[in-house]
Amino acid sequence: MAFRLLKSRFTGGGRSREIKMKKLKTVLSAFLLLAFSAASFCEIVTFQSGKETEDELLWLNPSNVIFRKGGSFERNDVSMIRFSEKAGAAVKAEAAAEREIPEGLAERSKELFSRAAGLLKKYPDAQALVLDDEGEFFYKADGTTRSRYVYSVMALKEEAKKSFGQVTAYETKGRTSAKILSASVYCPGGKIYPLDPSKIQKTEPQSAEKFFSAGGRYLIYQLPGFETGCIADYEIESEDYNPYKKEFFFPSWTFQTTFPVARSEIKITIPEDKGLTYAARNFTGSHAKFSKPEISEKGGNRTYLWRVSGVPPIIPENDMPPLGDVSMNLTASILGSWDEIFKWTNKLYRERSVANEKLREFTLELIKDCKTEEGKAAKIYHYVQKEIRYIAIKVGIGSGIGGYDANLTWERKWGCCVDKALLLSAMLNVAGIENSPILIATNDHSKFDTGVPELAFNHAISVIYTGGKKIFLDSTNYDYRFPQIASFDYGVNVLNIFKNSIDRIPSPLPSENAGFYDYSIEIDSRGGISVSETMKYAGSREAELRGYYRNIKETEQRHVFERMVKSVSPKARLEEFRINNAETLEEPFFMYRKYSVEDHLQKAGDILIFEIPDFEMSPGELNEVSLNERKFPIEKRVTVGAYSAYRLFLPENAEIISMPEKAGFENKHLSFRAGCEKKSGGELFCFKELEKKSRIIPASDYAGYKALLEKIANYTRKNVYFKIAGK
Numbered sequence: 001m002a003f004r005l006l007k008s009r010f011t012g013g014g015r016s017r018e019i020k021m022k023k024l025k026t027v028l029s030a031f032l033l034l035a036f037s038a039a040s041f042c043e044i045v046t047f048q049s050g051k052e053t054e055d056e057l058l059w060l061n062p063s064n065v066i067f068r069k070g071g072s073f074e075r076n077d078v079s080m081i082r083f084s085e086k087a088g089a090a091v092k093a094e095a096a097a098e099r100e101i102p103e104g105l106a107e108r109s110k111e112l113f114s115r116a117a118g119l120l121k122k123y124p125d126a127q128a129l130v131l132d133d134e135g136e137f138f139y140k141a142d143g144t145t146r147s148r149y150v151y152s153v154m155a156l157k158e159e160a161k162k163s164f165g166q167v168t169a170y171e172t173k174g175r176t177s178a179k180i181l182s183a184s185v186y187c188p189g190g191k192i193y194p195l196d197p198s199k200i201q202k203t204e205p206q207s208a209e210k211f212f213s214a215g216g217r218y219l220i221y222q223l224p225g226f227e228t229g230c231i232a233d234y235e236i237e238s239e240d241y242n243p244y245k246k247e248f249f250f251p252s253w254t255f256q257t258t259f260p261v262a263r264s265e266i267k268i269t270i271p272e273d274k275g276l277t278y279a280a281r282n283f284t285g286s287h288a289k290f291s292k293p294e295i296s297e298k299g300g301n302r303t304y305l306w307r308v309s310g311v312p313p314i315i316p317e318n319d320m321p322p323l324g325d326v327s328m329n330l331t332a333s334i335l336g337s338w339d340e341i342f343k344w345t346n347k348l349y350r351e352r353s354v355a356n357e358k359l360r361e362f363t364l365e366l367i368k369d370c371k372t373e374e375g376k377a378a379k380i381y382h383y384v385q386k387e388i389r390y391i392a393i394k395v396g397i398g399s400g401i402g403g404y405d406a407n408l409t410w411e412r413k414w415g416c417c418v419d420k421a422l423l424l425s426a427m428l429n430v431a432g433i434e435n436s437p438i439l440i441a442t443n444d445h446s447k448f449d450t451g452v453p454e455l456a457f458n459h460a461i462s463v464i465y466t467g468g469k470k471i472f473l474d475s476t477n478y479d480y481r482f483p484q485i486a487s488f489d490y491g492v493n494v495l496n497i498f499k500n501s502i503d504r505i506p507s508p509l510p511s512e513n514a515g516f517y518d519y520s521i522e523i524d525s526r527g528g529i530s531v532s533e534t535m536k537y538a539g540s541r542e543a544e545l546r547g548y549y550r551n552i553k554e555t556e557q558r559h560v561f562e563r564m565v566k567s568v569s570p571k572a573r574l575e576e577f578r579i580n581n582a583e584t585l586e587e588p589f590f591m592y593r594k595y596s597v598e599d600h601l602q603k604a605g606d607i608l609i610f611e612i613p614d615f616e617m618s619p620g621e622l623n624e625v626s627l628n629e630r631k632f633p634i635e636k637r638v639t640v641g642a643y644s645a646y647r648l649f650l651p652e653n654a655e656i657i658s659m660p661e662k663a664g665f666e667n668k669h670l671s672f673r674a675g676c677e678k679k680s681g682g683e684l685f686c687f688k689e690l691e692k693k694s695r696i697i698p699a700s701d702y703a704g705y706k707a708l709l710e711k712i713a714n715y716t717r718k719n720v721y722f723k724i725a726g727k
Contacts, residue, residue: 045078101192109186112231115262116154123260126313128153128160131231133264135253139334141271141300143246144239152233153259155226160259165226167234172216175242180219183234185226193225195234245344249334250454253306256282256327261311268332269303276304278332279449287311287328306330319624320632321696324446335453342500348402349437349497353425356407363430373466376431377473378482382585384424384475392416401439401455417476418460424475425462434465436498438472440505442488443637443695450493450502461489463496463503472505479547480540481585487513487540487637491695510641510671510691513539517644519613525651525724527601527608531568536590540638546589550582565595568613572597607657610720612646615660615674615688617713625706634697634705641691648684653725660686660718669694669705672712676720684720 046052112131119129132152139145155161169178180200185193201220223232253266270276283291293304314327335341355363366383370376391414403418406426415423421437428435439457441448448456461474474485489505496503516536523529537545549557557579565572576594581587602609624634650656662675671693676686690712697705 101194105184105186105192105194106190108184108233109190109192109231112152112154112186112233113188116231119260119262120156123313126260127157128155128164128259130257130259130261130264132233133255133261135251135265136267137249137251137269139249139268139270139274143243144241145243145249146237146239147251149236150234152231154231155228158228161226161228164232165223167221167223167232167236169219169236169238170216171219171238174215175244176216176238176240178219178236178238180221181235181237183221183223183232185223185230185232187225187227187230191225193223195221196224199224247335247340248455250332250456252329252331252454252456254324254327254329255306255308256311256314256329257323258314258316260313261308263307263309264311265305265307266330267303267305269301270334272297272300272302274302274334275336276302276332276334277336277452278304278330279452280306280328280330281449282326282328304332315631317627317630317632319634319636320630321635322444322446326632329446331449331452331454331456333452333454338453338495338500338502341453341455341495342497345401345439345495345497346500349422349425352403352405353422353429353437354406355426355430359407359410359426360430362410363427366427367431373431373433374482377428377433377464377466377471378586380424380427380431381473381475381482384420384427385478385480386585387413388420388423388475389414390416390420390476392419401457403460416460420475421460421462424473428462428464436463436496437461438463438503439495439497440489440492442486443490443492443635444488448493457495459489461485461494477543477547479543479550479585481542481546481588484539484543486543490638507639507695508539510639510693511538511643513541513638514641514643515541517614517642519644519646520649521613521646522649523601523610523651523654526599527603528596528598529600529610530594530596531613532592532594533613534590534592536588541640542589545591546582546585549579549589549591561593564593568595569597569600571600606723608722608724610648610722612648612660612686612720614644615646615686615718616716622709622713625702625709630699630702633699634702636692636695639692639695642689644688646684646686648686648720650682650684650722651724652682654682654722655725656684656720656722658719658721659684660715660720663715665708665712665715667704667708669697669701670708670712672708672715674715686720688716 044052045055115131116129119131120126123129130151130153132150134148134150136148137145138147153160153164155164167180167183169180170176171178180195180197183195187193199221201218201222203218203220204216221234223234226232249270251266251268253264255261255264255266268276278293280291283289287308290306290308293306296303296305308328311328314323320326363380367376367379370379388409393416400416401418403422404415406419406423409415409419409423410426418437425435425437438461439455440459440461441457442459445458446456448454459476461472461476463470463472465471471483472485472489473483474480474489477486480486485505491505491507493502493504514537516538518534518536520532521529549560552560558574558577561577562574565574572595574593574595576592578592580591581589602611656678659676660674662677663673665672669692671691672689674686674688676684679685
């Protein structure tokens with residue numbers, strides 16, 4: 001049979017008949033049902049362009065047609081679909097298969113496909129459709145917990161199929177158990193693949209280069225028959241029968257993703273004598289009412305239920321905040337304050353940051369020539385960065401959040417972020433420098449809510465108190481010169497363990513995380529240039545570049561510099577380059593390059609046009625304002641500055657016709673200064689300074705931010721125009 005989409009012609013068995021336009025909706029509905037109840041082996045697809053191809057129909061609605069190989073097309077782009085004789089036989093085969101499957105799965109399949117049909121009408125271009133997303137957390141009076149998770153998703157694109165083709169659960173020996181209770185695949189045509197328990201694989205975590213979780217195992221089930229257009233439907237149960245800390249119960253839930261969600265709910269059950277602290281975030285518009293739970297009581301327990309339906313997908317924007325900061329989500333805790341968390345971590349960290357005699361003697365020897373507290377702190381900081389490799393091998397929360405003893409970490413010369421922070425603390429204690437380990441959710445991770453006591457942290461760093469200053473340090477990495485820290489550490493709230501307080505790491509001034517570029521440029525009378533440039537850096541910008549150049553070979557370093565100068569002109573010739581202190585953490589990292597370009601200047605009659613190197617803002621620098629409007633803020637890791645100074649030596653008798661005039665533009669997020677001025681002896685001095693003063697640009701400020709950045713970009717297109725007198 002065939003379905004002609006634009007001419008309303010329905011063809012079957014070599015015969016055709018006209019369908020009136022008013023009946024088109026009925027025909028589409030009937031054909032949509034066929035797509036779900038029969039295997040649609042398509043012989044030929046004819047497009048309006050005349051192109052024909054063989055493919056398999058997965059989905060058809062009034063807006064879209066989806067094929068297995070070709071993906072999604074607008075309905076108006078497809079002229080005709082002709083099916084082979086195999087289709088009729090396939091219908092019978094699939095119907096027979098359906099009669100043999102358990103009744104419960106057949107009904108579940110019909111229910112989910114019906115739900116999918118409604119959702120696809122609203123979101124025809126979705127990568128996937130989340131049809132059921134259900135969680136249940138049960139905290140028992142003895143401190144043990146049980147959780148259950150049901151998830152149903154239809155994959156519409158190949159990328160989504162790869163993401164959802166496997167069911168995974170995790171259990172820890174002696175503490176937690178996990179079960180895959182069900183895992184079925186429902187495909188168009190009625191084909192159902194139920195769980196085969198014998199195919200569940202149990203594997204130990206494999207050691208990775210930097211992180212390894214020991215003492216547990218994965219339960220992995222590859223979903224058979226899962227293709228685009230099919231639905232994965234599974235249920236997982238886990239139990240924490242031997243919790244490390246019975247008072248810790250921190251359920252969380254995300255109701256919203258980048259895919260549309262038909263329904264999502266979470267149920268939390270706790271004993272009646274326990275309280276629940278929670279934060280429901282980003283419930284806006286018609287969903288605002290769902291931020292409050294339905295509460296019921298039964299058998300000495302209290303149950304909190306949040307249920308949301310018809311959740312729209314989050315459409316990603318470049319440089320947007322982490323998904324958890326913009327999606328509808330929930331965090332909860334049975335703790336009413338942070339006291340219990342501080343009590344537990346304080347005890348653990350103090351016990352594990354006491355240096356034994358061997359480590360004490362080593363530390364004193366290491367800092368013996370240091371004259372100041374900051375000097376001692378820097379020496380210890382650089383040592384822990386360079387000599388203790390970042391490798392994480394963890395067995396549960398005790399060694400994860402808790403960390404290993406500092407002496408053990410020092411002896412084996414490796415550890416995770418917590419281990420390195422505890423070792424740093426132990427050595428700083430020996431040096432007599434007040435300090436504390438810090439637990440942090442980095443700024444590329446969802447923010448933790450200070451009103452909900454929980455352990456939603458993904459990193460550990462340190463803080464020291466010296467000379468009346470509070471200095472945060474991150475010893476995890478290898479390239480951060482004291483007191484630099486990683487860009488993802490800035491602008492977040494943190495847990496200061498030994499102070500029992502919630503602190504905040506402020507963003508640096510732009511000049512504290514910046515590049516400083518000094519140019520000396522000689523221009524000859526034939527239009528050639530010779531450029532010398534020194535590049536210096538501050539803050540995490542310095543550390544990131546140090547790490548990059550430290551990890552590539554010298555031959556590759558040269559190639560990088562050659563590509564740099566070729567970006568100025570394809571004719572540019574690299575004459576010299578130097579990379580300084582890439583391996584010497586204690587000294588500032590900086591670079592130097594010298595290059596020349598013959599006959600570089602453009603000419604307009606007797607006027608020479610000089611484009612100042614790296615003066616014009618690159619297209620990549622405008623990516624953050626590429627959208628006309630935004631729903632979400634722009635969120636960067638850190639504030640940043642760029643400062644360029646140019647000494648231009650013009651040819652003898654050069655007469656300047658035009659040059660970038662001095663200008664300054666500023667708002668609360670951006671600051672820009674630039675311009676040129678004549679000096680004596682044919683010298684011209686130019687400068688450009690750009691400061692991005694805010695890490696986060698609210699969506700309400702986007703229009704002004706975009707306008708100013710584009711104004712700055714337009715200014716930086718200015719050149720120097722001159723002619724040589726007497727020529």
